Amino acid sequence: xxxxxxxxxxxxxxxxxFAKGGGNLVFKNSQAGFVSESLEESLEHFVRxxxxxxxxxxxxxxxxxxxxxxxxxISMDDGSAITYTCVRFDDWSKGGTVLxxxxxxxxx
Numbered sequence: 001x002x003x004x005x006x007x008x009x010x011x012x013x014x015x016x017x018f019a020k021g022g023g024n025l026v027f028k029n030s031q032a033g034f035v036s037e038s039l040e041e042s043l044e045h046f047v048r049x050x051x052x053x054x055x056x057x058x059x060x061x062x063x064x065x066x067x068x069x070x071x072x073x074i075s076m077d078d079g080s081a082i083t084y085t086c087v088r089f090d091d092w093s094k095g096g097t098v099l100x101x102x103x104x105x106x107x108x
Contacts, residue, residue, distance in 0.1 A: 029101045035062050035070065037103040038086040042072040045105060046082060072105065083108045 027033045039062050047054045059075040072084040086105040093100055 025098070025100055031064065031067060034067070034088050034101065034103060035064055037088075038062050038064075038070040038072050038084075038105060041086060041103050041105040042074065042084040045084070045107065046074055049107075 028037070039060055043057075043060060046057070053076070056076045056078065057074055058077045061073050061075075062070055063073075064070045068088040070086045072086060074082045074084070076082070084105040084107050086103055088101050088103050090099055091102040092098065
């Protein structure tokens, strides 16, 4: 009985530690998570490269072309648009103990 309690305690603490360090992996690995991360990565990159233009963003849309490819279009208030392509791939974290999805976006 003590071994069972110890094993369950270790498992629950491990799950808490993994979730705390990597976010909600169930959401992150889902299609909704991919769309969300595509938008987030694109906007972060845009603001990092164009800090003076951050207040000119009017709208941003994401189109998921495949489960692992998306296109983000950032519309500006002057009518122009910037397009990013995003790719999702498997990545090992926590020293190779947790497989999660990562998203990388590039301006076109």
